[in-house]
C-alpha cells in the first residue's frame with residue numbers, strides 16, 4: 001500500500017477529477033471496485049451518494065511512507081537519512097520543491113534548513129557574557145559601557161548571548177552548572193549540558209508539540225537530527241514516542257490528501273483524495289472513520305467535530321459561526337428588552353411613542369427611563385430628547401435585528417433541541433437497557449429478541465444528528481420549490497423520529513410486548529428509510545448543483 | 558532540574574545587582590526568588606522619559622525552557638501593553654523565547670519596546686488606534702500617564718500631586734466630552750464611548766453626532 005501515496009499531489013488531482021466525473025453520472029450506482037487509484041474501499045461495498053471513498057491508515061503505515069520518501073531523497077542528494085528527514089521537513093515534505101532548490105544550491109539549502117552551519121562559522125567565543133563562568137568579579141571588561149548599554153536598550157533585537165569564554169572552566173550557560181557530567185552540541189558546536197538538552201527537548205515536544213528543534217543558542221538555526229533527539233531522550237521513551245508521533249502529524253498536515261484523526265490520543269490517519277480540494281467540498285460532505293474505532297467519525301473537509309451531513313462544510317461552518325456571534329446579539333437584545341418594573345412581564349416595543357402601558361398590570365411608564373409616566377410631567381425635558389433622530393434610528397435598527405433574530409431563533413431552537421436530545425441519549429441508553437432486561441425477564445422474548453429496542457435507539461440518535469444539521473441547511477436555503485421539498489423531507493423524518501422516540505419511551509406492558517416489538521421494528525425501518533431519503537436527496541442535490549443559498553457561502557458562486 | 562532553575566535565577570539576580578551600568582533593577586517581592594520585581598527608567602526622547610516603571614516577574618516551573626512571565630505593575634499608555642492589566646505583547650515573552658535569554662536582557666527588550674511601539678500587533682487596541690490616528694495626541698496622553706503613574710515630570714512642573722484628569726487620561730478633548738455631557742449623558746459614559754470610537758484628531762470630522770449618541774445608548 002505504501003507506494004500509493006508517495007505519489008505527487010498532481011497525480012492525486014487526477015484521481016480527484018476521475019471520481020468527480022463518475023459522481024456526475026449516477027452516483028448512487030457508483031461502482032468503486034473499478035477505480036485504478038489503488039485505494040481500497042472499506043468492505044468493497046457500494047457507496048451511497050452521501051458517502052465518500054477513503055482509506056484509514058495506521059501510524060506505522062504513514063511511517064513506512066515517510067521512510068520511502070526519506071530513502072529517495074537520501075539517495076538522490078547523497079545525504080544520510082537524518083539529513084534527508086530534516087530537508088524534507090524543512091520543505092514541508094514537498095519533494096519536488098526540495099529537489100529543485102537542492103540541485104540549484106545544495107549548500108544554501110543546507111544552511112537555510114539548519115542542517116549545517118554557514119561556510120564561515122561564527123566564532124562561538126565572541127559574545128558578551130552576563131552569566132559568567134568565573135567566580136569573582138575580577139574582570140572589568142565584561143560589560144558594555146553605559147553608552148553602549150543605552151544603544152543596546154534602544155534596539156530590541158540586540159539580545160545578550162550567554163556563552164562562556166573558552167579559556168575559562170566550562171559552565172553550562174543555561175543551568176549555570178560548572179563541570180556538568182556530560183555535554184552535547186549540534187553541528188554548530190554550541191555546547192550545553194545534557195540535562196539542559198533533555199529538559200529543553202522535553203519541553204518542546206510535550207508543551208509545544210514541536211517536531212523542529214533548533215539549537216538553544218540565540219539566533220542559531222541549526223536543527224537537531226532525529227538521532228540526536230533519540231540519544232537525548234534515551235531515558236524518556238514516552239517523549240521519544242511523542243516526538244515520532246509529531247513527525248507523523250507534520251507529514252500528514254503537509255499532505256492535503258491526508259488528515260489526522262482528531263480524537264484524543266488516537267494515532268490513525270485517513271486518506272481521502274476525493275475531498276482534498278476546496279472545490280470538492282461544494283458537492284460532497286466527506287465524513288470518514290479513522291480505522292482505530294468506529295466511533296472515531298469526523299469530517300475530512302473541516303474541523304467541525306460532528307457528522308454534519310447533509311449540509312456541506314462551508315454552510316455548516318457559517319451556521320456555527322452565526323450561533324456563536326448571535327448568542328452575543330441575543331444577549332444584547334435581551335439586556336435591552338425591558339421588564340415592567342411593577343409586574344415583571346416582558347414589554348413589547350411598538351411604535352415610536354415612549355408612553356407605555358403594561359398590557360398586564362396597566363402600569364404606565366416611560367419606555368426610555370422606565371420611570372413612572374406620571375413623573376414625566378415635571379421632568380419632561382430629560383426624556384424628550386430621545387425622540388431625536390438618532391434614538392429613533394437606534395430603535396428601528398433594534399426592531400430590524402429583532403425580526404431577523406426571530407427567524408434565526410426558529411431554526412436555532414429546533415437545531416438546539418436535537419442537539420440537546422442527542423446529549424441526553426446516554427441516559428436514554430441506560431434506561432433502555434434496563435427496559436430490555438425487564439422485557440427479557442417478564443416476557444417471552446429472549447435477549448436477542450429485545451435488541452430491537454437498542455436498534456431503534458441507535459437509529460433515533462443517528463437521525464437526530466441528521467435533523468439537527470438540516471436546520472442549519474434550511475436556514476441558508478433560498479425560499480422556493482427546492483427548499484419546500486427539502487423541508488417536506490425534513491418534516492417527514494422529524495415526525496417519524498418523534499413517533500419512534502415516543503414508542504421507545506412508552507411504559508412497558510407485558511401483554512402487548514409482541515405488538516410493541518412489531519411496531520418499533522416497523523417504525524425503525526421507516527425512520528431509516530426517511531433518513532436515507534434526506535441524506536441521499538440532499539447529497540444528490542449538491543452534486544447536481546440544485547441547492548441555492550440565500551447568502552454567500554464560501555466556495556459557491 | 559529544580560536545583561538548576563534556582564541556581565540560574567540566583568545567578569541572574571546576583572549578576573544584575575553587580576551590573577550598575579544597565580540601570581536595570583531586579584528585587585525580590587517576597588521570600589521566593591521566583592516572584593520578582595524588575596524596574597527600569599523610561600528611555601530618553603520618548604513620552605516615557607523620566608518615568609520609573611515596575612514590572613512583575615514570575616519565573617515558571619520549567620524556566621528557562623519556558624519564557625518568564627512579565628507584566629507592567631506601573632500603569633503605562635502604550636499600544637503593546639494593556640492599559641488595564643499591564644499585560645505585554647512581546648514576541649520574546651511568547652514563541653520567540655530562547656533559554657539563553659535572561660531576566661535582564663528581557664527587561665532591556667521591554668525598555669526598548671517603549672522606544673519602538675508596534676501598533677500593528679497591539680495588546681491594547683484602543684491605544685493602538687489612538688497611536689495610529691494621531692501620534693502627537695497619543696504621545697501627549699502617554700506623557701500624561703508617565704507623569705501621573707510613573708512619577709515623570711509634568712509639563713508645568715507642578716502636576717505631580719494634581720487630581721487626575723479623566724479626559725486627558727483618555728487622550729480626548731475636553732470640549733468634545735463637554736458637548737455630549739451637556740445632552741444629559743453621564744461624563745464617565747461619554748469618555749468611554751468616545752474612547753471606543755477613537756474620537757480623536759481627524760476622526761472627529763468622520764464620526765457624526767448620531768453615531769456617538771447610538772454608542773452612548775448601547
Ligand SMILES: [Zn+2]
Nearest residue numbers: 172175193196
Ligand atoms: Zn545545563
Ligand SMILES: [Zn+2]
Nearest residue numbers: 188190215220
Ligand atoms: Zn547552535
Ligand SMILES: [Zn+2]
Nearest residue numbers: 261266290296
Ligand atoms: Zn481515531
Ligand SMILES: [Zn+2]
Nearest residue numbers: 299301302313
Ligand atoms: Zn465538514
Ligand SMILES: [Zn+2]
Nearest residue numbers: 340343358361
Ligand atoms: Zn406590568
Ligand SMILES: [Zn+2]
Nearest residue numbers: 366368369383
Ligand atoms: Zn422617562
